[in-house]
Amino acid sequence: MYTNFVASRACYRTITIKFEVLSLPKRRYALAISVSAVLTLFVCSGFLLYQPLMVASGFTSHQICSETFVSGLKPDQVYADMVEPTGAIRFISSLVHYDVDFEKREVTTTVGGLYKTKAVYGEGMGCLLAHGPEDVQLAANANLKVGPSASLAPEIAESGVVEPGSEQLRAALDRAFAEREQAPYIRTQAIVVVKDGKIAAERYAPGIGADTPLLGFSATKSVTNALIGILVRQGKLNVSESAPIAAWQNVSDPRHAITIDDLLRQTSGLALEQTSSGFDPASRMIYLERDMSGFAEGAKLVTAPGSRWAYTDGNYILLSRIIRDAVGGRASDVRGFAQRELFGPIGMKHVTLEFDATGTPNGANSMFASARDWARFGLLYLNDGMAGADRILPKGWVEYSSSQTLDTGYGAGFWINLAASGNAPYGLPWGMPHVPQDAFFAMGNMGQHIVIVPSEHLVVVRLGVSHHPDGLIAGADRLVADVIAALRHVEVGPR
Template sequence: MKSNVSGLFEILILVSINFQTKSMKLVKRILLLLILIIGVVVYLNFPKLNIISGYAAKNMASGVFVANRTAASLAENDNNVPLIELAETEVDVKQKWASASVYGLMNRKALYREGLGTVLVNDDYDESKSITSPVRNQLTDTIPYPYGQASPKDSTFSEIDTQQLDKAIATAFGNPEVQKTRTLLILYKGHLLVEKYADGFTKDTRILGWSMTKSVLATCFGILEHQGKLEMEWPAPITEWKKDDRKEITLNHLLRMQSGLEWDEDYSKISDVTRMLFLDSDMSRPQKEKALIAKPTEIWNYSSGTTNLLSGILRQQFRSHQEYLDFPYATFIDKIGMYSMVLEADIVGNYVGSSYAWASTRDWARFGQLYLDKGKWNGEQIFDSKWVNYITKPTQHSDGTYGAHFWLNANGKYPDVPRDLFSCNGYQGQYVFVIPSKDLVVVRTGLAENPEFDVNKFLSEVVKSVQ
């Protein structure tokens, strides 16, 4: 009996050892497979690592040092998107920089520069070089918001259906995991009608406009035209183009994105736009160096490179870098009280007009009100009223969706919204909508756009509230 028990015990030990051996082999195989999978993922995405870590570092630095948000909130929300979430970030509050890398690879660093926001640095960046910053002119007044810095008036309008308006607000903030609305503000006839903020955001929180910045940059050209210093039909002042067919490209062609120049605006891969935003020192150059793929006006091709080329052209209009930096602030940004706005610049000091303007929701609304009022602000004509007609004229081949650095509803992209709507649109659903027929300016910011955030449904409900 004892021998049987002993034999059985030995068998159990052998089975256990065999099982453990097989288990260890299985674990090793699983680990090896995981390593291979990670290796394949890294190999396939290695060219993107520079972009991933660059985006993460830049977004983190600007979020902390321009928007005054916490690194934890930015990591959990803004940088928690496919691929970007792979990056690990570090922030130095004292030295004012943020860095990011992916599995320890492709470390990128973004530095804060007073008055110019943050910039991704590379081997071209010289930290010892003095930095020129824009001069700001911030005044106090007793004029109610939006035309001044005082508190907005308590205004009621008999023609506003408040229940319907509440429904629109609920639509904007409903299902926060999908809609991801952060801020909402509505002006009606120059009065604050609605203002609502998600947790962590206030009336003073700066919001990155992304491509809404394009409309800000374009406004500078409207002001120069109003001052009689240039005309939209002038040939673009690019020396390199004078010897070939690109000499036919005008400022108008550039503002309407119909220059015919080659450009790849694809953010899902290494492309013209991602190389420009996350690798180039001088962002005014990439579009300048592109060849024609069509004659001007033959095609419409949305291009952030075109806007940054225009920023470089804007710089050429001034005798000094200081004058260029001061111009947007002195002529309209500070003049209409958009004191929170910060235009970020590239390494060589060009405003990144395609993407990097920050401002509070209230100040983005001021910008919309300036356009609703056709350029007149507290009695002063900032730009000619005809400029609004110009930027809202549909550009050929855009299917009525684009004017001159502003988006349009001319062909009913939003079918239940007035056709005279025009807007500034930015990545992840940043919007300044201007609806002249309803005397409305609507600002919505967040982390989702169509179809997750149904623009047509939201705006139609806002419009229905105006009887």
């Protein structure tokens, strides 16, 4: 934060100079005050832009690091497809410079030669933004990689890619993979269709396969929902009780009234606004703070808990901290718990859950899994929280998670297929009008969708890096509707 301090001092000094010129001779006064005004605008604008430019730099470092060293994609392609078209970065792209060190597995970014950030890869923990040399060493010493474990759930396919069983189903995938001739692009990376527990069709973009871990962005929140559910099943948490955040335990603190249910449903009332502008508290939390949950727990209340819905990563960072504390307090404890209780039992084989430097998982927007693994996760909810004959989630948890919050199209970690007043965040529609109403789904930025349709015994996964509506919820609506129509005319393979 030294750059921030220097900028603020420089801004103060420039304003001081502006007043000092009042003592100059009249002949020099006009020129001096004009120069001073320009300096004030330039320096103070830099101060005000410090946070969003650091966010842009941090986003670039982190995404290129993760997509390169977790997903195995090419850095320049990641920048072109994912980073450059995002928000205001496209307007400052000529100032953004990133350097990838393949030997150290680090990515360093600057904006106009300033606002330097570094993301470093740690074995099994993905990439984290390093806020000092100790964080670089932390990543270098990380060893969160876990071995395979026995699955309790039936396998969904053989090793080979499953081709569509009909021309109509093939056409549905063709349509979803069709690309625009000019930006903004759709960039579909993977689609997996699971009908009656078996893959009916799948397709991958060049350079991506059935085992490639892909970022779910905010679909990660639904995984956090599952980890909370497991702790509820084990009797370690109760969603209706006050959230076990140490800073809120004094009953005189109004935040003491916030429950785990409020956090899951995005109704905590905390001042953690998320606009993805770079100026917002949620952006600061993810890209500038070493201790994300420490920042989030310091937020003040702006509305009574449970009274207003406001989508923010902050609520799920706090849930992530609750999970961490409940299972042992360290990143290794979280990774072991998730593997033992969730990923292993349901057969997820290629998963990377990322952490901050304090060991709190980023359960808001930073888990990677293969498209098949995301489909296996969807099946857990399609099957009412069961993996084969074993219960993973508490009885009734799926119904709870997909029940409506206030008058929104949101449940408790999942989106639901109900029309609601107003719009969801970022101007998106609430649901999928051409898909059965009982559908619910995990959804992430740039078009990540894990759609569960109980009435059709169906899970559809669509992953990509989209910046056009045809790759976002409107595209998912069309894809799932096309798949349902096609599957009514085809038999899925042997079970």
